[in-house]
Amino acid sequence: MVGISSNSQSSYIVANLRQINNELGVAQLRIGTGKKINSASDNPTMWSVANNLKTAIKTQGDLSDSIAVAKGKTDTASKALDTVSDLLTQMKQISDQATNSPPSNDDYTTYANKITALQKQVTAVINGASFQGTNLLKTTTALKTVIGNDGSANVTLDLTTQDISSGATASALAAPAESSGDKFKASVQGISALAQSALDQVSGYQATVSAYSAGLGAQMDFLKTMQSVQQSTLDSLVNANLEEESAKVTALQTQQQLAYQALSIGNSSSASILRLFQ
Numbered sequence: 001m002v003g004i005s006s007n008s009q010s011s012y013i014v015a016n017l018r019q020i021n022n023e024l025g026v027a028q029l030r031i032g033t034g035k036k037i038n039s040a041s042d043n044p045t046m047w048s049v050a051n052n053l054k055t056a057i058k059t060q061g062d063l064s065d066s067i068a069v070a071k072g073k074t075d076t077a078s079k080a081l082d083t084v085s086d087l088l089t090q091m092k093q094i095s096d097q098a099t100n101s102p103p104s105n106d107d108y109t110t111y112a113n114k115i116t117a118l119q120k121q122v123t124a125v126i127n128g129a130s131f132q133g134t135n136l137l138k139t140t141t142a143l144k145t146v147i148g149n150d151g152s153a154n155v156t157l158d159l160t161t162q163d164i165s166s167g168a169t170a171s172a173l174a175a176p177a178e179s180s181g182d183k184f185k186a187s188v189q190g191i192s193a194l195a196q197s198a199l200d201q202v203s204g205y206q207a208t209v210s211a212y213s214a215g216l217g218a219q220m221d222f223l224k225t226m227q228s229v230q231q232s233t234l235d236s237l238v239n240a241n242l243e244e245e246s247a248k249v250t251a252l253q254t255q256q257q258l259a260y261q262a263l264s265i266g267n268s269s270s271a272s273i274l275r276l277f278q
Helices: 008-035 044-100 106-130 169-173 183-236 242-274
Strands: 142-149 154-162
Touching: 008 169, 008 242, 044 142, 044 169, 044 183, 106 169, 106 183, 142 183, 154 183, 169 183
Parallel strands: none
Antiparallel strands: 142 154
């Protein structure tokens, strides 16, 4: 028997069609955004985990950027110290030549001119070793770089900077006394000891700066590794499988068409009954 009132079968088809349309909308949204979790309603737990991961990734990115700036400062200082060390070594070698093979008076002047030129280069290198307005070769301070957090406070890597333009290096950069005579010769020969003292000062600081830079580099590598792991985890949690979602859309569209046809058949049966009364 066929009735003209709404029946349970039609209601079931409509409810099923509504569910199909909802699932189809979700699948199409996932394909459009490339993500399977687009809001808290999709999966509250995973939504919360994903947001925590995003915050952690951003925090580590900001921290890595800050460390990169600090490393730029120390790398600049380290390269400058390498150059200063080479120049001081050349000064010492010239002075040693004047001591071991005493030249004529005119040659002493030539040696002194070479030393003076090297002294000017050292000064220029020290003054030019700036990065972002900071020169670690001309200041005495405590450089603190935040490299992480232990849960309650920031963890820092510290460096006590040195002013190598003073002290032993300043003495080595002083102009030779007089311009001729015995004092002049003695001052040219005496550059060797002064340059060696400056080298000792520079080498000690150079080792400290290099170790500090290496520590910052290791922390940057660690942070990059952590970011990669967390980003991979985040992608696994929220990224949609586009092939799977595309296949699901095709299946849902087929089910949708079948549901519409089923409703159409039900409607045509009711129309047939109405024609009996015409």
